[in-house]
Amino acid sequence: xxEDVGRRRMQQQQExxxxxxxxxxxxxxxxxxxxxxxxxxxxxxxxIEDRTSRQVRFSKRRSGLFKKAFELSVLCDAEVALxxxxxxxxxxxxxxxxxxxxxxxxxxxxxxxxxxxxxxxxARDSRGYCNIQLDLNEQSVPESxxxxxxxxxxxxxxxxxxxxxxxxxxFEEIVREALAAVKARLRRDPQKKGDNWSGQESGxx
Amino acid sequence: xxEDVGRRRMQQQQExxxxxxxxxxxxxxxxxxxxxxxxxxxxxxxxIEDRTSRQVRFSKRRSGLFKKAFELSVLCDAEVALxxxxxxxxxxxxxxxxxxxxxxxxxxxxxxxxxxxxxxxxARDSRGYCNIQLDLNEQSVPESxxxxxxxxxxxxxxxxxxxxxxxxxxFEEIVREALAAVKARLRRDPQKKGDNWSGQESGxx
DNA sequence: GTCTATGAATAAAA
DNA sequence: TTTTATTCATAGAC
Numbered sequence: 180x181x182e183d184v185g186r187r188r189m190q191q192q193q194e195x196x197x198x199x200x201x202x203x204x205x206x207x208x209x210x211x212x213x214x215x216x217x218x219x220x221x222x223x224x225x226x227i228e229d230r231t232s233r234q235v236r237f238s239k240r241r242s243g244l245f246k247k248a249f250e251l252s253v254l255c256d257a258e259v260a261l262x263x264x265x266x267x268x269x270x271x272x273x274x275x276x277x278x279x280x281x282x283x284x285x286x287x288x289x290x291x292x293x294x295x296x297x298x299x300x301x302a303r304d305s306r307g308y309c310n311i312q313l314d315l316n317e318q319s320v321p322e323s324x325x326x327x328x329x330x331x332x333x334x335x336x337x338x339x340x341x342x343x344x345x346x347x348x349x350f351e352e353i354v355r356e357a358l359a360a361v362k363a364r365l366r367r368d369p370q371k372k373g374d375n376w377s378g379q380e381s382g383x384x
Numbered sequence: 385x386x387e388d389v390g391r392r393r394m395q396q397q398q399e400x401x402x403x404x405x406x407x408x409x410x411x412x413x414x415x416x417x418x419x420x421x422x423x424x425x426x427x428x429x430x431x432i433e434d435r436t437s438r439q440v441r442f443s444k445r446r447s448g449l450f451k452k453a454f455e456l457s458v459l460c461d462a463e464v465a466l467x468x469x470x471x472x473x474x475x476x477x478x479x480x481x482x483x484x485x486x487x488x489x490x491x492x493x494x495x496x497x498x499x500x501x502x503x504x505x506x507a508r509d510s511r512g513y514c515n516i517q518l519d520l521n522e523q524s525v526p527e528s529x530x531x532x533x534x535x536x537x538x539x540x541x542x543x544x545x546x547x548x549x550x551x552x553x554x555f556e557e558i559v560r561e562a563l564a565a566v567k568a569r570l571r572r573d574p575q576k577k578g579d580n581w582s583g584q585e586s587g588x589x
Numbered sequence: 590g591t592c593t594a595t596g597a598a599t600a601a602a603a
Numbered sequence: 604t605t606t607t608a609t610t611c612a613t614a615g616a617c
Contacts, residue, residue, distance in 0.1 A: 221610070222600085227459050236600075237460035243598055244456055247449045247612095248466070255442035256431050256471050263456070264463035426596065427614085441614080448612055452598095 237265060245273050442470060450478050 227233040241263055252259040252275030259275040432438040446468060457464040457480030464480040 222455075222459075224455060224458055226461050232600085233460050237456070237462060239599060240452070240456045240460065241462075244449070244452045244464075246598090247445070247452055250427070250429060251442070251445045251449055251468070253429050254427075254432050255438050255445065257442060257446075258469040260465075260467040261453075262465040266461045437614090444613060451612090 233266070241265075241271060245271070248273050249275075438471070446470075446476060450476070453478050454480070 227236060244263070245261065248259045248261045251257055257275070259273065261273045263271045265271070432441055449468070450466065453464045453466045456462055462480070464478065466478045468476045470476070
C-alpha cells in the first residue's frame, strides 16, 4: 500500500528501542553541538530522586490525572472521587458529582455488589483450586484457568496480611513490570494462543 | 479545594485541526479503498451515548486512570486515593497510603473484610505448588527487590507458553484488585506494619 | 479480548 | 511559563 507516507513505526517493540534511542541521540548531537542526552528512555517506575524534577513532574502528572478523571466521569457517566496529597501535604481533590468526597467514599459500605463482593463469591466457590474470578456472577465458569490460577495462588500465598502498604505497592509494581515484559515477548512470538478463556463481562450495567 | 480540572491548554494549535483531519481522511480513503471513517478526531468531552461503546471506553479509561494514579504515587511520592463507581454501581478503588487519607475513608470501615480471609484460606488450601517468601523489609533493598523481580518474571515465563495475552491481562487485573482489597483492609487495621521499604528524603517539599 | 494508527500526555529543554 | 520530541494511551476495527 502507498499509505503511511513517511511515518510508519512499530510501537512498543522492544528490539527497536536501542536503535531509536541512538538515532535520536545522534540527531541531537548533530543539531545542537554540545547538548546531548536530551531525550529520555522509557519512564522507570521508581521514585524520582531529584527534588526539582519530582516537583515538576508532580504538577504535570497531577494535572493529567485530574483531567483523565474528569473525562472518565463525563464520557462514561461514572462517579469519580480523587484525592491527592503532594509530598508537601497540599491537598488536591476532584469529585464528579456535587456531593462531597466523604459522601462518595462513604458509599463504599452501602454498595453490596462491588468488586469486593465478587471476590468473596469467587473465593467461596473455589474447590480445591483457587478459582479467583472477579466476575463470575453470571454464565461461564473457568475451564482451563489452571495456569492462571497457579499464578493467582502464588500471588495470594504471599502472606499478604504481613505486608505493609509500601510492600504491597512494590509487589504490584513488580507484577506489572514482569507482565509487561512477558507480554512484549508474547507479542514477538506468534505461538501465543489468542483464545478467550474466561467469562465475559457481565452484561448488567 | 477544587483542582483546576479542565483548564489545561492544548498544545496543538486549533487552526491546524481541520487540516489534520482532512489529511487523515484522505489518507484513509486512499489506502483502504472502501474503509472510511476509521480515525477519530479529537475526543469530544461529552457522555458517550452508545451503551456498548461507553462500556468499552469505561474499561479502557479506567485502567489508564488507575495506572496513572499509581505512577503518580510512586514517581512523585504522593498520596493518592481514587474511587470510581461504574454506571452499574461497581466499585473500583486505589489508595497509595493510609496516611492522612484514612479519615476520608473512615466511613468505609464497614466493608466486610472477610474477603481477605477467604482469599488467604483458598490459597492455603491449594498450596503445594510453590512457597514464596517475601522480604522487603529492608530499607534499600536492591537485592531483595531484584530477587523478587526475578522470581516474578521467571514464574510468569514458566507458563508463558500456556498463557494467552488474555490470561496475562486477566492475571494482572486479578492481582491489582486483590491488592486493592488488601489495602482497604490495611487501612482499617493500622496495627499492621506501616514501614516503608524505600529510603526517605529529609527535605520533602 | 488483540492490533495499530493517531491523538494525547509529558520529559527535557528553552 | 512555552516548545519540542518522544513515549504513552486509546479509538476504531477485528
